[in-house]
Amino acid sequence: GNSVTQMEGPVTLSEEAFLTINCTYTATGYPSLFWYVQYPGEGLQLLLKATKADDKGSNKGFEATYRKETTSFHLEKGSVQVSDSAVYFCALSGRFGGGSQGNLIFGKGTKLSVKP
């Protein structure tokens, strides 16, 4: 079935370090791909998205490229800040048919802690 696999955390980095959080997916058709961020005590916020192969989503210094050939959507940031500490979720969406069209399938989340 359709699924999302993320690297397991927690990930601990020093400020200004380079960040990569791996995400791969399994899906039929052509899903849209998303990264969501959840700050402590808050709900999810959309961080970036890509809707077709080779699209690059970017926001707040984060980037992810939709790679169909490797079914991946890895999240990267060149220089993390303490304020980036949060849980990051990779997700996919698509028209899977039936009553659940459009619902998101999430990875398990990766907790990032950035130390000053």
Added chain:
Amino acid sequence: GAVVSQHPSWVICKSGTSVKIECRSLDFQATTMFWYRQFPKQSLMLMATSNEGSKATYEQGVEKDKFLINHASLTLSTLTVTSAHPEDSSFYICSATPRVISGYTFGSGTRLTVV
């Protein structure tokens, strides 16, 4: 942008009582809203798809009679946890979107604690 408001943000209730959680789309109409549940240190799991004017579609393993969903208007869906038990304690989040391609907007979530 699309805004989804969820209320309450946290609630504590006694075992056996019912709790209602509201999810509102503030600046768009949503014929479909989604309800998720998040266990500690785990991902969100889709519970059900709420459809305006019709019955909700529940995911496998989710008890329909325990988690009552009502989507009476294009801007409001409610989730009622009936006869709550401590194992129902969790973080519940709703989401909606005016257009799938835009990405989904989530409510801020409701932390339910059943004592």
